Amino acid sequence: MTDTSMTGFAGADEQPLLDVADLRTTFHTAVGPLVAVDGVDWSLRPGARLGVVGESGSGKSVMSRSIMRLLPKSRVTSTGSVLFDGIDMMSLGRRELLDMWGPQLAMVFQDPLGSLNPVMKIGKQVGEGLRVHRDLSARAARAAALDLLEEVGIPEPHRRIDEYPHQLSGGMRQRIVIAIALACSPRLLIADEPTTALDVTVQAQILDLLETQRAERDMSLVLITHDLGVVAGRTDEVIVMYAGRIVERAPTATLFGNMRMPYTEALFRSIPKVTDDSHARLEIIGGQPPRMTDLPTGCKFAPRCKYAQELCVAEEPALIEAPAAADSNDGGARRRGTWRDDDLDDDDNDGGAPAGAHLYRCFYPVGTPEAAEAFERNVASGRVSEAGVVIRAS
Amino acid sequence: MAGSGNAHLRSDALLRAQDLVVEFPAAGGRKVYAVSGVSLDLMEGETLGLVGESGCGKSTTGRAILQLPSPTSGSVQVAGQELTELDPDAMREVRPRLQMIYQDPISSLNPRRRVRDIIAEPLFIALENVTRRTAMATWQERIGGLLQTLLERLAIPMRIVGLAASVAFALWILSEAVEERAAEPWLGWTEVPAAIIGFPALAIALAVAAVGLVLGLTWVLLALMLPFSLMSRQFGEVSAPVGIAGVVVTTGASGFMLWRTWSSFGGWAKWVNSGGLGLLTAVLVVWLAASIANPERAGASGVATTLSAMVVLQVFYVAGLDAGVKLIVLVVSIVVDTLLLRWVLRRYRANRNAARERAEPRVREVLEYVGINPDDAMDRRPWEFSGGQAQRLSIARALVSVPQVIICDEPVSSLDVSVQAQILNLLEDLKNLMGLTLVFIAHDLAVVKNVSDRVAVMYLGKLCEVSEPDAMFDEPAHPYTEMLLAAIPQPDPEAELGSGRIDGELPSPMDPPSGCRFRTRCPHAAQRCADEEPEMREIAPGRFVACHTPLIGETAPERVEIASAGRGAS
Numbered sequence: 001m002t003d004t005s006m007t008g009f010a011g012a013d014e015q016p017l018l019d020v021a022d023l024r025t026t027f028h029t030a031v032g033p034l035v036a037v038d039g040v041d042w043s044l045r046p047g048a049r050l051g052v053v054g055e056s057g058s059g060k061s062v063m064s065r066s067i068m069r070l071l072p073k074s075r076v077t078s079t080g081s082v083l084f085d086g087i088d089m090m091s092l093g094r095r096e097l098l099d100m101w102g103p104q105l106a107m108v109f110q111d112p113l114g115s116l117n118p119v120m121k122i123g124k125q126v127g128e129g130l131r132v133h134r135d136l137s138a139r140a141a142r143a144a145a146l147d148l149l150e151e152v153g154i155p156e157p158h159r160r161i162d163e164y165p166h167q168l169s170g171g172m173r174q175r176i177v178i179a180i181a182l183a184c185s186p187r188l189l190i191a192d193e194p195t196t197a198l199d200v201t202v203q204a205q206i207l208d209l210l211e212t213q214r215a216e217r218d219m220s221l222v223l224i225t226h227d228l229g230v231v232a233g234r235t236d237e238v239i240v241m242y243a244g245r246i247v248e249r250a251p252t253a254t255l256f257g258n259m260r261m262p263y264t265e266a267l268f269r270s271i272p273k274v275t276d277d278s279h280a281r282l283e284i285i286g287g288q289p290p291r292m293t294d295l296p297t298g299c300k301f302a303p304r305c306k307y308a309q310e311l312c313v314a315e316e317p318a319l320i321e322a323p324a325a326a327d328s329n330d331g332g333a334r335r336r337g338t339w340r341d342d343d344l345d346d347d348d349n350d351g352g353a354p355a356g357a358h359l360y361r362c363f364y365p366v367g368t369p370e371a372a373e374a375f376e377r378n379v380a381s382g383r384v385s386e387a388g389v390v391i392r393a394s
Numbered sequence: 395m396a397g398s399g400n401a402h403l404r405s406d407a408l409l410r411a412q413d414l415v416v417e418f419p420a421a422g423g424r425k426v427y428a429v430s431g432v433s434l435d436l437m438e439g440e441t442l443g444l445v446g447e448s449g450c451g452k453s454t455t456g457r458a459i460l461q462l463p464s465p466t467s468g469s470v471q472v473a474g475q476e477l478t479e480l481d482p483d484a485m486r487e488v489r490p491r492l493q494m495i496y497q498d499p500i501s502s503l504n505p506r507r508r509v510r511d512i513i514a515e516p517l518f519i520a521l522e523n524v525t526r527r528t529a530m531a532t533w534q535e536r537i538g539g540l541l542q543t544l545l546e547r548l549a550i551p552m553r554i555v556g557l558a559a560s561v562a563f564a565l566w567i568l569s570e571a572v573e574e575r576a577a578e579p580w581l582g583w584t585e586v587p588a589a590i591i592g593f594p595a596l597a598i599a600l601a602v603a604a605v606g607l608v609l610g611l612t613w614v615l616l617a618l619m620l621p622f623s624l625m626s627r628q629f630g631e632v633s634a635p636v637g638i639a640g641v642v643v644t645t646g647a648s649g650f651m652l653w654r655t656w657s658s659f660g661g662w663a664k665w666v667n668s669g670g671l672g673l674l675t676a677v678l679v680v681w682l683a684a685s686i687a688n689p690e691r692a693g694a695s696g697v698a699t700t701l702s703a704m705v706v707l708q709v710f711y712v713a714g715l716d717a718g719v720k721l722i723v724l725v726v727s728i729v730v731d732t733l734l735l736r737w738v739l740r741r742y743r744a745n746r747n748a749a750r751e752r753a754e755p756r757v758r759e760v761l762e763y764v765g766i767n768p769d770d771a772m773d774r775r776p777w778e779f780s781g782g783q784a785q786r787l788s789i790a791r792a793l794v795s796v797p798q799v800i801i802c803d804e805p806v807s808s809l810d811v812s813v814q815a816q817i818l819n820l821l822e823d824l825k826n827l828m829g830l831t832l833v834f835i836a837h838d839l840a841v842v843k844n845v846s847d848r849v850a851v852m853y854l855g856k857l858c859e860v861s862e863p864d865a866m867f868d869e870p871a872h873p874y875t876e877m878l879l880a881a882i883p884q885p886d887p888e889a890e891l892g893s894g895r896i897d898g899e900l901p902s903p904m905d906p907p908s909g910c911r912f913r914t915r916c917p918h919a920a921q922r923c924a925d926e927e928p929e930m931r932e933i934a935p936g937r938f939v940a941c942h943t944p945l946i947g948e949t950a951p952e953r954v955e956i957a958s959a960g961r962g963a964s
Contacts, residue, residue: 055810056781169899170448199447199837202899204881226810229883252887270815271885272844278863279822280844282815288780 015086016043017220018067018188023080025059025066034292036062038244039080041319044220046187051231051252052224053267054241057289060224063241064190068107069097084188102129106181108210110193112173116165122149122176123161129183148179152209171202175209182213189214190222195230207234228268232256237356240264243290243300246319250358260322260360260367262308263301286390299362306388307364307374322358322365399930400433402860402938407435408831409459409799414468416451416458416855426903428454429465430855433930434833436799441825441832443846443863445839445878449900451855452835456801459833460492461485472799490516490795497804499784503776509787510772513760514753516795760790763827764820782813789820793828801833806841818844839878843867851875854903854911857930860938871939871946873916910942918943 025037037059044050054060065071066078069089082089084104092100109115117125126148127141136144142161149157152175165173174194181189191210195203211234214221223235231238231252238255240248240263248261259265269283287304290296298315302308364371378384385391400412416429429451436442444452458465461477470477477488493516496502503512758768764786776784785805792800802821806814822845824830836842842849843863851858851872859872870876898915901907909927913919920943928940933947 055812171899200839200881200883201447201878203883207883227883228811228885232883232885232887233889256885256887267812268885270812272815272818272838272840273885274840274843274867274879274882276840276844278843278846278867281822282819282844284815284819285812 016083017046017048017085019043019081019083020067021081021083023063023066023078023082025062025071025076025078028075028077029293031293035295036244036292037066037078040241040244040246042239042246042249044188044222046220047214047218048237049214049221049223049235051235051238052222052241053226053228053231053238053264055226055267055289057292058241059244060241061192062244064107064192064222064224068101068105068190070107099133102133102184102186104186105188105190106184106186108174108177108181108189108191108194110196112170112177112197113165115177116173118165121162121164122168125165126161126176126179126183129180133184144183145179148183149176151213152176152179152182153205154179170198171205174198174202174206178206178209178213182217185217186219188220188222190224192224193226194223196225196227203230210234228256228271240267243292243295245300245361246359247301247362248358248360249319250322250360251356254356254358258322258358258367260358260365261301261362262305262364262366262371265366266304266306281387283387284389304390306378306384306390307362307366307371308390309364309374309377311363317361317363319359319361322360399940401930401932402857403433403435404437406437408438408440408473409434409436409833410469410471411435411455411459412469412471414455414458414470415466416454417466420904424904427855427906428903429458430906431468432852432855432857434459434850434857436831436833438798438831439825439829440847441834441845443842443849444833444835444852445837445842445849446852447837447878447900449854449903450852451903452852453803455852456494456803456833456835459799460489460494460801462494486519490519491798493792493795493797493800495785495788495792495800495802495805497807499781499788499808500776502788503784503791505775505777508773508775509761510750510754510757512776512787513757513791513794514750516791517753517756518749756794757790760793763793763824764790766790780813781809782816785809785813785817786820789817789824793824796828797830799831799833801835803835804837805834807836807838814841821845839867839882851878854900854906856911856940858912858940860930862936865934865937869946871933871937871944872941873918873943873945874912876945877915910940 020040020042023037023040024035027034027036040063042050052060052063062071067082067089069078069092071078078090080090084100087100089097089100116122123142123145126145127136127138130136130141130144131138146157146161149161154160154172154175160168160172165176168176174197178194189210194210195206198206207230210221210223213219221235223231225231235252238248238250238252239246240255240261242263248255248259248264250258250260255264256268259268263285266283266285270285272280272282285304290300290303296303296313298311298313299305299308299317302312305312364374375384375388379386383391403410403412411432411434414429414432414434418426418428420426432451432455434442434444434455444455446452457463458468459470459477461470461480464478468478472488472492475488477485480488757772761768761771766783766786771779771787776787779787788805805821806817809817818841821830821832821834825832832845834842834845846863848860849863849866850860851866851874853874858874859866859870861871866875867879870879901911901914907914907924909925910916910919910923913923916923922942926942928942930938930940933939933944937946
């Protein structure tokens, strides 16, 4: 947490490194169009860290691939604008993209074994980008690869450089993938679930590695994950996605201190925490994520939401900004690892007012009297249980 | 840490695994020491959490308890019954009481089968065992049972032999044999009906087979078996030169035997015509009988395979006949074969449907327990479900035979957080409802804490710490437990990150460190840790640790090197 006071939200005075506007990605499937990413807007300041959180199928990976232009051409269309340092990514041709991938944007994928070439020595894979983009000789690329391996914490890099991916453990492989991504010193690194396939201890090591490398190289980082715990201490701003939309976007401390979107709250509460007693009942999100080819008309989360009212089902709420006064960061006052409704009531503004807006997409934001009333009504009508689980969809 | 000892075991436990050792052979005559002396026990209705990094042997331990495979040494007792000494049949009878839930729900469910069959499968196996046990009442039934067992046992080898034989003979000898036979027909009138029904009776086949032929076949079988038995039996533990020499010698010997058999009959064509055909047919007849006796096991496709192999054999029978007779024989035999196949298939389907109907109420019941609507789900296939629902199906399959112990091997690791919460709550509910006894294997301590009554931390094939979860998580006694705790990502931006404190990787289990296995990554390691392996001992009531310098008690070193990051409440 080197620079918590800064946020990933690009201020008016600063040119954003990446500006995504109204990005919409549609898959044309046999059962009709599937809008995997639906009108996403965000921007990222140079050197900032953005977390993207959502369940499987929320469109977070498709969004990152749309930005990188990694999706296949057939049966997929992306519209909107993606400006990387003023360059419109959407208009680039194949050759221009090849020049962008590596020195400008790089990506780390979830499955390290699947993203490495199994029949190519590690050194060669790490040095490949350098040979292409920097025109290095084989010898120079090897020397650079050796340095990179050392930087990403591979023990005995001299020996490892001539090994194949299968000879390494999962954590080591992910370090290699990171070394490849870092080789050409990209200005933006997108890490798509970089630690999901890994153990907790290795996960901590890899996240630390990403953070130190990001700080050293002054790189921007987009960290995509389904685990709120992963983004908590390691990002400046967080986007929460549901059914292809941004449902909440806020500076990290604000988000965790003052959640407004019922989905974020539900996601947060469903995480088992070490600080809870053993056998503590976990709060679950009832129901299933919506089928992407058959989305509900109103708020996409309404069928699973404990606050949902008729309005939510009829009309989709817009992404609106939270009033600044209510958006206090009271993190210092509350107990670690726990979050309670009453935290929202004490409006102490001692937490250092964050820059960057807090956006959410809800008619009955969490912590407001309206939401409490809505919840009461739902319990009374039998739609939601006392524990806040949706019994029957509205 | 990471030591041996049994101080933490209790009396009157439902499951007790003692000094489990699992070793796997590796290349170059080395060994992987996957589990080295782990002792665990479980009281009835208790959940034991087994935590550790990947490669620490936690899954291997879970599987060793279920004898999948049996541990290299050590004992596993369930309700006083020793599992490691059971023969395969007795073990199969115990299996319904011990079930497993796997990490990846989609790949642990057969994608080609319907949900109703997948869930009912353990019931069929359990029922089959029960009927076989009760059917042993009278001596006639006992012989019937033995015969059935024999036929079942023979089913797979017979299928292999039958297929291999039909293909080999058809391709290699067909023309030769048919030619010789056409020149010198000796098919008598007694053999015509046999040819018509597609397979001669066992008696005819035996009569045709001369004593010399039986001898010859023994030679052939021996020749075929020898290299196989040598290769399959612990080839991994023999060094490479010895193994290769063994294969060369036995292959040479079997080649010689095959050649002797061939020359003693004056060629394969003669062998076929002088009774080999009858013997081959006999083999197929026995196999067909076996598949009809137990169609569920043989499967419809197995029956069909045999019948088609028999059609190939008919070519030999009709080769010497007049063209007109040949046509009639072929047409009639095709009709007979088709009718026979239909009959077998109908019998097979009837059996399957009856079994399905018997199992249906129970399948519905467990599906409802795990929160899946039986009417929607019964006739769908596993890949039509999401990960969380598929994991519910795995749980239903484990529950259906009313097990005493369920081993859950990372059941929520591949699921989204929200789905993970649903599955964890479900397990908790089922435990309260049915009094399940669970072994819960996971690498996420928060998850383990949530479900467990007792937690055992494993490192590189050894136990580090065994304790109640709340005490362990408030104040870890083992440096490794503390390191694991520091690694958990906290959903709290102000939680201190465990940065830089989680060093190193698991050493190779082929070459584990001396003394305490954790010493290479332990911040408190001293000379004693390298020389002497720590024994499991009770350092506080209910807290068992295998460490020379546990983090709680008078001798505790200062808790500075691994800060208590992430353990917010402590």
